[in-house]
Amino acid sequence: MRIVLASGSPRRKELLEMLGLEFEICPARGEESVQEGLSPEETVISLASEKAREVSARFPGDTVVIAADTVVCAEGELLGKPRDRADAVRMLKLLSGRSHYVYTGVCVMYGGVSLAEAEATEVRFRAVSDEEINAYADTGEPMDKAGAYGIQGKASVLIEGINGDYYNVMGLPLCRLGGILKTIGVHLL
């Protein structure tokens, strides 16, 4: 049985490695399209499923494909990756002193069957000064991350706490993924 991670995210790669899985990486190429009017959970399930479907088509054999999609939702706004430094600063000001939610959809395709679930985690930012926001933007960490921060980097000192799965905030809900993989006979422990 071959396992393929349909994502180019270095964080997702690191997390699957932490679980001791042997896998290949084959990111989805397509620009996934978001339908209007979906909830955040429906959005990430839909996007993860599209990615899994696209990559599965390239591996006809005995292959498990794992895909995921993450969005950040703050004050009713869905935040993707920042366009530029100014956009990162805007997003970080929106997150400062407030709770927001991170949603990750994960989809596992195997033998033509698709299993997809979404997980939500609340993230509580402390009040962050403009000086700190600028210093954090200068680290470059915000640029390739939804919501303009990485919980596993220097933003760790800005985050008072979370409620939910930490790995979901990094881009892959590991406990939930373990449950899905178990149903198709892949045991992580």
Place this chain on the structure above:
Amino acid sequence: MRIVLASGSPRRKELLEMLGLEFEICPARGEESVQEGLSPEETVISLASEKAREVSARFPGDTVVIAADTVVCAEGELLGKPRDRADAVRMLKLLSGRSHYVYTGVCVMYGGVSLAEAEATEVRFRAVSDEEINAYADTGEPMDKAGAYGIQGKASVLIEGINGDYYNVMGLPLCRLGGILKTIGVHLL
């Protein structure tokens, strides 16, 4: 200004490195003694403060000493590091299907002044089968960790979620530590 981490924990070292701090490592030697009748918060503050005091005495100059102590509290029992594999299995069975709390005390000593705080994080384990507990014990991960698990390892698939600071569960509450360091003029961002 010299910074010294008064701990031999590889996790704490990794976390300070993640923050970009330059520091030396000098673990406390003494066996700290726990007073009877203290709350978990008082216990970890007392132990972290003892470690900081011991190591500070060895660095008379312009030195910031950071010490920490972590305990796990489940069903009213304080769990330290397991004595052996059987003890690890016993602890993991106690955690299965329940919430428990992880307490870390952090103490910063600088210029004769000691600043110490404690942070609590709730950790929710899913129901874990005996087979999984044995498989996890076989990884060797439980042996050097309070409560017999590491949230940053394969136990990630056993943990549904947490409420609080993830890094506190790893052994160092980074947001709180950042606040303490700021008061003595060390800015992490």
